[in-house]
Amino acid sequence: MFFENLSSFGARTALIDDQRSLSYRQLDEAVLRLQSELPGWKSLILIQADNTLDTVVAYLAALSGGHCALLVDQGLSAEYLEALISLYQPNVLIREALVTHCHDRQLTLAENLAVLLSTSGSTGSPKQVALSFGNLDANAASICDYLPIRATDTAITTLPFQYSYGLSIVNSHLRSGACIVLNRDSVISRDFWDRFRQHGVTSLAGVPFTWEMLLRLRFTSMELPSLRYCTQAGGRLAADKVETLASWAQETGRQFFVMYGQTEATARMAYNDHAHIKPGAIGCAIPEGEFRLCRDDGSDIGTPGEEGELYYRGPNVMLGYAESVSDLAEFPRMSWLSTGDLAWFDDEGDFHVSGRIRRFIKLFGQRIALDDVEQILSANGYRAYAVGSDEGLKVALVADGIGDVSEHRAWLANTLGLNASVVTVLTVADLPTHANGKPDYPAVERLFDE
C-alpha cells in the first residue's frame, strides 16, 4: 500500500504548508500518534477535509489503521453535514487537529473498504462512492506508471482534497516520496504563485476551469522554470485550449497530459500524452485498465468511428455506491463500470468522448446531477426543470409571481455553492412537458435560446 512505507523516505520533505514542513519520518510519526487515538477496531471516520497538513495526517491515520475514511468538504453546510452523520453514523469526527469520538458501536464495514467520496460536490447528495484499499493502491500505481513523477518532485494542491483527482495527486506523490505543497488559494491569487516559486513546484494539475483561468492569466508566457509537466482532468477542456497548452508544452520541453476518469474509477481511466497531435482525444486506457464500447442492444463495437457507451474495467473500479451505513457491510462484485459517456475510437485506437448518456453536468470539475438540482428546487417549493452543459446550469422555473429572477438565481447559486455566473434562471408560466407528462428537456433547452 502506498501509505505503508512513509518512513522509508526518511528526511525527504513530504508536506509543506505556510507554517510547517514535515519530513516523511515526521509525517510517519504524526500518523502513528493520531492512529493511537483512533479505535482499535475497524471504524468509520468522518474527516472534514481541506488541503491542510492535519487533513493529510488524519487521512493517513485512518487508512493505516485499517479504518474507513468518509471525506467531506470542510466547507459543507452544517445542515448537509448533520444529514451525513445521521445516515452514516461515523464513530469519529476529525476536523483539522480536533478529534471527536461519537460512539463505540462497531459498525459492519466491508474488510477492504477504505474511503468514501461524494461524486456530487455541492448538491449535498449523501450518495458516496466506496473505494477499497486495493482501488487506491491501483490508482496510485498506475499514475506513477504513466506520469513522470520523481522523488525530487514538488506538487502543489489546486483541487479539493476530497475530490478524487485531488486525492489521487496526494496518493501518487506520497507513494513516490515526493513533496506536496498544501495550498488553499486559487491560481489567480498572488499567494498561490508566491508558494509556487518559493518551493520550485514541478507539476500543475487542473480541471477545465483551472486551465481556462490560467490561459486568461497568459499562463503560457509566465516564467516558470521549475515546471516540468501539467495534467488536465475533471471534464472536457475545449480542443483549441488543449492544443494551445499542449503545443506550448511541446515547444518549451514540457509535457501536457489530458486525462479522463471519474470517482467511480478512483479518479483515472485514460490518459492522452500526445495532446499536441490529438487535442480532442482522451487517449488509451491506463495500465491494467481496459475499455469496451457497447451499442444500445449491448453488443460490442469493434470498428473505429462507431459511437457507443463507454465501459471500463480495471483494479481501480469502485466497490460500489452507498447511501447509508447499511450499504457499507458488503458490496456486490462489479465487473464493467458503465461510464455514462458516449465515445468512439479512431484508427490508432485512441478514444474520443462524444457525449453523455446520463443527466449530469460538470462545473469546476464537480459533477452536478440535474435531477438532484430539481429535487432541491422542489423541496423548496419550486416547480422547475434543470438542464445545462459543462458551461453552466440552466433552470426554468414557475415562480407564480413571487420574487424576481435575480433573487431565485442568487438563492440557487448559494444553495448549490456555485458562483452565480454559471447559473442561469428563467421564469416561465408553464414547464414544457411531453404528452405523457414527463419533462421535455430539449424544449427546456430551447427556452434559453430565445
Add this chain to the structure above:
Amino acid sequence: MSSNQQVLVDGFATALAIPAEQVTDTLAYNSIPQWDSIAHMTLVAELESRFDVMMDTDDIIDMSSVAKAREILGKYGVTFD
C-alpha cells in the same frame, strides 16, 4: 461621477452580480461570496472588454479591490477624474 467611473461600477456590478451601490472603493476580492476566483475571471473579461484593454498576469492577480482596479486600469491609459 465620470463616465469611466460609471463604466467601472457597471462592470463590477455585472460581473459579480451585485447591486451597483455595493461597488465601493473598498470592496475587495474574497470579502464577499460573489467575488471569488471564478467571478474574478468574469470580472477581468468584463473590464477588459469594456475598456478595450488586455491586462498582464500580474495586474490580473493584483486587482484585489475596486480602488486597485482603477489604479491598474490607469496604467493602460484609462482615466478617472
